[in-house]
Amino acid sequence: MESLQNALDTAGGVVWGPFVLIPLLLGTGLYLTVRLGGIQFRTLGRALRHGLLDHADTSGKGDITNxxxxxxxxxxxxxxxxIVGVATALSVGGPGALFWIWVTGLVGMASKYAEAFLGVRFRTTDAKGEQSGGPQYYLKRGIPGPVGQVLAFLFALFAVIASFGIGNLTQANAVASNMEGTFGVSPVVSGALMxxxxxxxxxxxxxxxxxxxAAFVPMMILLYVTAGLVVLALNIDQIPAALALIVTDAFTGTAATGGFVGAGIMLAIQFGVARGIFSNESGMGSAAIAAAAAKTSHPVRQGLVSMTQTFIDTLIVVTITGLVIITAGVWDTGRETAGTMTAAAYSTALPGEWGGTIVSLSIIFFAFSTLIGWSYYGERSLESLVGRAGTVPYRLLFTLTAFVGATVELELVWSFSDLANGLMALPNLIGLLILSGLVARETRSYLKFDPxxxxSPEEVAxxxxxxxxEWR
Structure with missing residues (x-):
């Protein structure tokens, strides 16, 4: 086990190091931001309105609403x-890691827009009459020749593997651990319920x-965010100093203090970017799979709606977690406390056991919802490799894996998940760069017509x- 852990850490260090995924991830997001004219800044308000309030696209082709x-x-x-990922980033990379999470989120919004646009633009109808799309399709259909075929195959393969890591084992283990710690429920019972x-x-x-x-996600985010805002309101005098610490440490590193062993700039960037993509998945291509199933009259519309997901995830939820931890003064208690750091931060301001209970409930809700979403990503990726015949076996195996994740201590899961995330993102990011011209051209054309x-769907048609x- 120790040898495997070392091998995973070594491989993850290469993939997430300064010469592979970090420059590719940030560079792709920055390149798309420039090429798309800062679309995430120009259209955010319209995108939020269209995704959360408008219902104009419900008659469009697709399986679910946008x-x-x-x-x-x-x-x-x-x-x-x-929750835990942000705490890990701060406990290893220091407060400056949060700054690089923000950067990853801001430029990642352009990546998320592009991959969701392409997911709809190149989606297909499967044998059951449902929409199938995502990098496993737009890499193959949008990039001619063997390059596109290889990139699509690699993405699908890594996505299936990642669905059992980031999307299953870590989440199921988190649900079971918090159910046991907060409510005294046996992991076996939690696993059976899941x-x-x-x-x-x-x-x-x-x-x-x-x-x-649609019913579950708004409720769980509202619970966590509201509690976080209450904590920040109670610690409002600490917020200016926390923001200054985040910005300065992002470019200077953080000295050792308390249980924190110290971190240089590169470590802050590495953990900020790694946990940023672990949180919002921008550039990984996964959200494009869900976007492809949406009822929409044009790919640009769904691309903009999907882009808001990174804003909500990183610029709202992650920011609240990071600021609560820093303003509460628990970020420097050491890496070994990362799993309980957020709960400790909430507990410093909320009365009694409320802080720990809210964080535990949030982890349970967040983790279970991730299980649901990633089951679809993995299933669609496997379908692109073996056809519909793989659907039922995948669902059975995915469900059983959740039980295993709940009942077995998995020390290697985080290292495995980071590596799987990186391998999944690489072919997608390469594809986004190759297809960026098409994305920019068709985006400009549509927004000129419908800014x-x-x-209406008829006008769009x-x-x-x-x-x-050629899109239908």
Whole structure:
């Protein structure tokens, strides 16, 4: 086990090191930000309105509404990474790591837009009449020749593997651990409950997933964010100093203090970017799989809706977690306390056991929702490799794996998940760079026609015919 841990750490260090994924991830996001004219800054308000309030696209082709596609993607991304992942980044990289999480989120919004756009643009209809899309399709259909074929295969393969790591084992283990620690529920009982509830949801496919997440996700985020805002309000005098510490440490590193062993700039960047992508998944291509199932009249519209998921996940939920930990003064208690650091921070301001209970409930909700979202990602990725025949076996194995994750101590899971995330992101990021011209060209054309996202489906269809677009 020790040899395996060392091998995973070595491989993860290479993939997430300064010469592979970090420059590719940040560089791709920055390049797309420039090429798309800062789309995440120009259109954020319209995108939020269209995703959360508008219902103009409900008659479009697809299996779920664009709001359900957004909540499905949020279900998969707002997970343990928003609580434990942020604490880990701060406990190893120092407060400056939060700054690099923000950078990853801001430039990642452009990446998330591009991959969701492409997910819809190159989606197909499967044998059951459902929409299938994501990097495993747009890499193959959008990039001609063997390059696209190889990139699509690698993404699908790594996505299936990652679905059992980031999307299953870590989440199930987090649910069971918090159920036991907070409510005294045996991990076996937690595993059995997850097995039953997860199985019931997966039987219904993407439509059932969409309905569950649409009702479940807003509630869980509201609970956690509201409690976090209360803590920040009580610690409001500490916020200016916390913000200054985040910015200065991002460029100077952090000296050893308390249980914190110290960190240089590179460590802050590495853990900030790694935990940032673990949290919001921008550049990984996973959210494009959910976006492809959305009812929408044009790929640009769903791309903008999906882009808001990174904003909600990173610029709101992660920021609240990070600021609560820093203002509470518990960020320097040592890496070994990362698992309980957020609960300790909430408990410093909220009365009695409320802080720990709210964080534990949030982890349970976040983790279970991630299980639901990632089951769909893995299933669709496997389908692109072996066809519909793999659907039922995958659902059974995924459900059983959740039980295993709940009942077995998995020390290697975080290292495995980081590595799987990185390997999954690499082919997608390469594909986004290759297809960036198409994304920029069609985005400019559509936003010139419908800058406020108010055009009716009939008007959009007429625009598409006039453009001679191949998309349907």
């Amino acid at each position: 709001y359900q596609a957004l909540t499905t993607a949020l279900a998969a991304t707002v997970g343990v990474g928003n 097995l039953v509830f997860l199985g019931l949801v997966l039987v219904g496919g993407i439509r059932a997933i969409g309905r569950v997440t 406020h996202l108010r055009a 007429a625009f598409m015919r006039a453009q001679g677009s």
